[in-house]
Amino acid sequence: MKLGxxxxxxxxxxxxxxxxxxxxxxxxxxxxxxxxxxxxxASRFADVQIAPTNQAVLDASEVVVLAVRPQIASGVLSELRFRPDHHVVSLIAALPLECIRSGTTPAALVTRAVPLPSVALRQGPTAIHPPTQLIKALFEALGTAIELDDESEFDAFAAATAIMASYFTFASTVSGWMTRNGVAPDNARTYVGEMLRGMAATSLAAPDRSFNALAEEHQTRGGLNEQVLQLTTRDGSFVALDRALDTVLKRLQAGASQ
Ligand SMILES: NC(=O)c1ccc[n+]([C@@H]2O[C@H](COP(=O)([O-])OP(=O)(O)OC[C@H]3O[C@@H](n4cnc5c(N)ncnc54)[C@H](OP(=O)(O)O)[C@@H]3O)[C@@H](O)[C@H]2O)c1
Structure with missing residues (x-):
């Protein structure tokens, strides 16, 4: 596959x-x-070359991945000439399929995808819409491809990707708290990272267990985990997260800029 x-x-x-x-x-x-x-x-990988223009990328490629920010997408697309045999993969979260199709005519196939930075390690999920064998294979090489028939379902997946910075801030809050309580920063960093890795492994090893069930299993009545969960729930942390995701979804559905 010639990829651009x-x-x-x-x-x-x-x-x-x-x-x-x-x-x-x-x-x-x-x-x-x-x-x-x-x-x-290009200096790290022999298969990678740099084209002089965006159009030269299209001219050299069968599959064209659109990875610009949404604010400039329509301007970029309007300057490009697609071929009927092009397969376009749009990573632009805020642009619906119909917009991409009309901006890339006469390209034969258009797929939306929402990979995460962990594809660099060939880990993590990539939601794609609509299901497309070739593009599923592309993202299976980079982790787990999840094919979705329904575009509004795809938008919910795209919205859920907005938790990444909050996740790392959660980790930073815990390790920062440990540091303020006398733990060496390197030890706190290692400890929190390994703890999160262990919990991710626990959840992946038991796909039939709901996250709620796992939360129950990880707290003892009257114990320390229950205490933190109750206090953070009472403070509204999880309701705030739920509402924040609502606002992200609305923004994506409105096709607003990121
Ligand atoms: N980051 C993520 O985790 C993630 C995940 C899924 C989807 N996405 C989507 O992927 C898209 C790109 O996100 P990103 O995080 O990779 O953004 P980014 O780091 O800002 O990359 C956008 C790139 O577009 C380049 N660019 C600007 N004008 C251009 C033009 N006229 N022609 C060609 N390239 C141009 C920029 O180059 P300069 O630096 O020279 O301006 C920059 O390298 C967004 O639509 C986003 O919604 C991102």
Whole structure:
């Protein structure tokens, strides 16, 4: 598969790194911006080349990944000439399928996908819509592909990706608290990271157990975990998270800029 990226920032870089890390990915053509990121990838991976223009990316590719920010997407697309045999993969979370289709005519197939930065390590889920065998295979090489028939369901997956920074802030809050209580920063960092890894492994090892069931199993009546859960629940932390996700979903559904 000849793969091309229009937009070479955080998520394109993660995909290219994941694809090139273990096996020959086939030729990958990058657009010239961001020049520094593109040059770094081209110097690390023999399969990667940088095109002089966005159009040259399309001309060299069968599958074209759109990885620009939503604010500039329509301007970028309006300058490009797609071919009927192009398969377009849009990572632009705020743009519905219909918008991408009309901006990439006459490309044969358009798929939306929402990979996460952990694809660089070939881990984590990527939701795709609509189900497309070729694109499922692309993201199976980078972790777990989840095919969705329904675009509104896809939007809920895209909204759920907005928890990443909060997750790391949660981890930072715990390790920072440990540090303020006398733990060396390196030890706190290692401890919290390994603790979170262990809990992720526990949940993946028991896919039939709901997260609520796991929360019950990880607290003793009158114990320390119950105490923290009760206090953070009483403070409204989880309701606030639920509401924040509502606002993200509304923003995505409105096609607003990120
Ligand atoms: N980050 C994530 O975890 C993630 C996950 C899923 C989906 N997405 C989606 O993926 C898209 C990109 O996100 P990102 O986080 O990778 O953003 P980013 O790091 O800002 O990357 C965007 C890239 O687009 C380049 N660019 C700007 N103008 C361009 C143009 N006219 N032609 C070609 N490239 C141009 C930028 O280059 P310069 O730096 O030179 O301006 C930059 O390299 C967004 O729509 C986002 O919704 C992101």
């Amino acid at each position: 990226f229009v937009g070479c920032g955080t998520i394109a870089s993660a995909m290219v790194t994941g694809l090139c890390s273990t096996r020959s990915a086939g030729p990958i053509t990058l657009s010239p911006r961001n020049a520094q990121v593109a040059a770094g990838l």
